Amino acid sequence: MALPASARVDIERYWATLERSAEIGRGRPGGLSRLALGDADKQMRDEFVGWCREAGLKVRIDGMGNIFARRPGLDDNLPPVVMGSHLDTQVNGGRFDGIAGVLGGLEVCRALDTLGHRTRRPLEVVNWTNEEGSRFSPPMVGSGCFVGAYGLEWARERRDDDGKSIGEELARIGYLGEMEEKPHAFDAYFEFHIEQGYYLDRDGMQVGVVTGGFPSTGMLVEFRGETAHTGPWPMERRKNALIAGARLLVAVDELGWEYAGSGGKATAARLIAWPNKPGILSDWAQTVCDVRHSDPETAQVMAERMRRAVGEAAARAGCSAEILDVWNWGGAIFAPELIDQVRSASLAMGYRTQDILSQAGHDAYFVARHAPTTMIFAPCKGGITHNNEENCDRDDLEPGLNVLLQAVVARADR
Amino acid sequence: MALPASARVDIERYWATLERSAEIGRGRPGGLSRLALGDADKQMRDEFVGWCREAGLKVRIDGMGNIFARRPGLDDNLPPVVMGSHLDTQVNGGRFDGIAGVLGGLEVCRALDTLGHRTRRPLEVVNWTNEEGSRFSPPMVGSGCFVGAYGLEWARERRDDDGKSIGEELARIGYLGEMEEKPHAFDAYFEFHIEQGYYLDRDGMQVGVVTGGFPSTGMLVEFRGETAHTGPWPMERRKNALIAGARLLVAVDELGWEYAGSGGKATAARLIAWPNKPGILSDWAQTVCDVRHSDPETAQVMAERMRRAVGEAAARAGCSAEILDVWNWGGAIFAPELIDQVRSASLAMGYRTQDILSQAGHDAYFVARHAPTTMIFAPCKGGITHNNEENCDRDDLEPGLNVLLQAVVARADR
Numbered sequence: 014m015a016l017p018a019s020a021r022v023d024i025e026r027y028w029a030t031l032e033r034s035a036e037i038g039r040g041r042p043g044g045l046s047r048l049a050l051g052d053a054d055k056q057m058r059d060e061f062v063g064w065c066r067e068a069g070l071k072v073r074i075d076g077m078g079n080i081f082a083r084r085p086g087l088d089d090n091l092p093p094v095v096m097g098s099h100l101d102t103q104v105n106g107g108r109f110d111g112i113a114g115v116l117g118g119l120e121v122c123r124a125l126d127t128l129g130h131r132t133r134r135p136l137e138v139v140n141w142t143n144e145e146g147s148r149f150s151p152p153m154v155g156s157g158c159f160v161g162a163y164g165l166e167w168a169r170e171r172r173d174d175d176g177k178s179i180g181e182e183l184a185r186i187g188y189l190g191e192m193e194e195k196p197h198a199f200d201a202y203f204e205f206h207i208e209q210g211y212y213l214d215r216d217g218m219q220v221g222v223v224t225g226g227f228p229s230t231g232m233l234v235e236f237r238g239e240t241a242h243t244g245p246w247p248m249e250r251r252k253n254a255l256i257a258g259a260r261l262l263v264a265v266d267e268l269g270w271e272y273a274g275s276g277g278k279a280t281a282a283r284l285i286a287w288p289n290k291p292g293i294l295s296d297w298a299q300t301v302c303d304v305r306h307s308d309p310e311t312a313q314v315m316a317e318r319m320r321r322a323v324g325e326a327a328a329r330a331g332c333s334a335e336i337l338d339v340w341n342w343g344g345a346i347f348a349p350e351l352i353d354q355v356r357s358a359s360l361a362m363g364y365r366t367q368d369i370l371s372q373a374g375h376d377a378y379f380v381a382r383h384a385p386t387t388m389i390f391a392p393c394k395g396g397i398t399h400n401n402e403e404n405c406d407r408d409d410l411e412p413g414l415n416v417l418l419q420a421v422v423a424r425a426d427r
Numbered sequence: 428m429a430l431p432a433s434a435r436v437d438i439e440r441y442w443a444t445l446e447r448s449a450e451i452g453r454g455r456p457g458g459l460s461r462l463a464l465g466d467a468d469k470q471m472r473d474e475f476v477g478w479c480r481e482a483g484l485k486v487r488i489d490g491m492g493n494i495f496a497r498r499p500g501l502d503d504n505l506p507p508v509v510m511g512s513h514l515d516t517q518v519n520g521g522r523f524d525g526i527a528g529v530l531g532g533l534e535v536c537r538a539l540d541t542l543g544h545r546t547r548r549p550l551e552v553v554n555w556t557n558e559e560g561s562r563f564s565p566p567m568v569g570s571g572c573f574v575g576a577y578g579l580e581w582a583r584e585r586r587d588d589d590g591k592s593i594g595e596e597l598a599r600i601g602y603l604g605e606m607e608e609k610p611h612a613f614d615a616y617f618e619f620h621i622e623q624g625y626y627l628d629r630d631g632m633q634v635g636v637v638t639g640g641f642p643s644t645g646m647l648v649e650f651r652g653e654t655a656h657t658g659p660w661p662m663e664r665r666k667n668a669l670i671a672g673a674r675l676l677v678a679v680d681e682l683g684w685e686y687a688g689s690g691g692k693a694t695a696a697r698l699i700a701w702p703n704k705p706g707i708l709s710d711w712a713q714t715v716c717d718v719r720h721s722d723p724e725t726a727q728v729m730a731e732r733m734r735r736a737v738g739e740a741a742a743r744a745g746c747s748a749e750i751l752d753v754w755n756w757g758g759a760i761f762a763p764e765l766i767d768q769v770r771s772a773s774l775a776m777g778y779r780t781q782d783i784l785s786q787a788g789h790d791a792y793f794v795a796r797h798a799p800t801t802m803i804f805a806p807c808k809g810g811i812t813h814n815n816e817e818n819c820d821r822d823d824l825e826p827g828l829n830v831l832l833q834a835v836v837a838r839a840d841r
Binding site: 103104105145146147150151152208209210211227229231239240241242243244245246247248249253255256258259260262263266269270273276277278279280281282283284285286288289290291292293294295296301303305330372373374396397398399400 | 517518519559560561564565566622623624625641643645653654655656657658659660661662663667669670672673674676677680683684687690691692693694695696697698699700702703704705706707708709710715717719744785786787788810811812813814
């Protein structure tokens, strides 16, 4: 029996789960500071797993602490249609971000129970570990590991600033499961997420049909110099790694301004140095920076210029430089048939609908390597995110959730 | 009875104290990491106090943990002639730096015992607390507090990056004494120190007659912005405090290059930010930077340009800025009669002698507000300092120590 076109999620029931989540790991007023694998993340995971079990879902934890909650299908041997995102936040994060998508997947399952509808294919709701990368680098390491982009041992050895590893912290909070030998097949993956940009909100759109992501390149760069006295040491002998790092950050920022007219962005997000103290020049620095542009060729030019800026920054500061890691993400990676399904579902319900590119990185980017994937965006007030002022109301989220319900069921029932 | 012109220090006895010091708070190979008021600093203080007592000196600790060790004079009511410097080091510090001066003062007292000479005025050897400013900001806070440049309560409330205060740490290591109501008068203050520059070494000079310090200005600057996502947030709305800080550091570095031809220096030594994490723009940053030039007017121009760069850096990054603190030091602050005494003593012993300006900050700068003051520089290999490769041999240090002995006694016996 087909799902009625009038089927909808229960926005109040969903909202209650968001409100409960907003109590766990409170940060600045109205925001969350729920870093991956900390005590608050454990509490949220426990709460989420409890809700899943109450909804009759079968919960499995994998070797990276990714949580899969499964709702059986009529033809239960078929690969599942998967929904999800992440429950962790930035240190000054909001209450919605990835949370809206994980709890959205749960709400779809609950809504189907209410409607008495069992899909042909099974459904799964997933919470990916450490999407934000705020505590452990790199971001999206749970989904990346699931699809084989990162090795399990390497990933578990990633450490936070206090030296604690993902593996140790997973064990400590009770979320260290076993990795599948081969990641189980997904029939499709739908990630519902707030836009984290201001276009939908500005244009009064209700649903963003995500056709892909800004082609983006990020880098982790290390500079090495020499300590010396900040006073007598002549400028021409200095090897101040802090200055090398600062010069790269400024060069990257300039790059962003140069391409701002066409919507490009370049970001210097992190600079750490040692000793980084008054009175002494630093002999070590690390920076994290990235460039993003909607046009793939322009994005590539920006990436190449960012890479060249590394050598120039190092040379100007008399230091050596090494690019320790490069990440590429984004592009036209989403599945056309799923994009169409999302667009159709949204238009069929009469929502103001807009195609859009994601500018942020998401777990969906990795999952797209594994299965047909797309995303659904909801507007967020003023586009503010990664900030305690991040805000959505019920009306912002309900249309996208209904699209998630209809698109997922259409896919799972085919 | 006058001190014979042939009187000299015992360089081997002195060297043994330096070698013992080099065992306490070892850092990178050959270097020290003896941060103010840490366990190693306590151990070194205990050792030093023990040596002083063995030499019959009377030890007194003041309210900032400054250690005064007194050798009585024939006319013991006259103000003392004081020698000293500091025993703390940078996190990647050398074995000589201020240590050479504190132990030099002790060696002068020991040499006078051996020579059976008692000066007319009393002598004192002082170890000033937290000269480096590596652990607690500002640097030279012990001498600054002694001369009344800083209030005692304020100074004791200075905290390290772990939140521990100078007052707490002084109490913990047993060096919290009582401040004199009024700092006791000094007849004169002589600070023996390695040059921390490469001029004496390059020119084959044995003794630097320090006529003053590079006029210098340092600043502690705070920037405030807003957190946001590193991806979607448009360049023109960003308020990334990390970029404001990086822009200031680069502007200050450029300033240094501009004046490098005439020996000017400009340094960006420290940049901290919050959250300073991948994925999120920082809403707070602090920087420490300074400018130095031998010419007072040029130094002032550099300082004014550094100050202007703060506003420009903030504006370019969409942030607000506040200069939390400004430090001025250096200039023609040393006493001509003491400078003459040092020069005469050095030439009388046939040492290759050169007038020189200090480029680093020293406790002597503060003490000069309280009493006639000067400094004596010894060459250090290649001018390398604030680095574990900092190095001197006996021949580098012996001439300056003999000058210290002769100049101090000439002053004290007049």
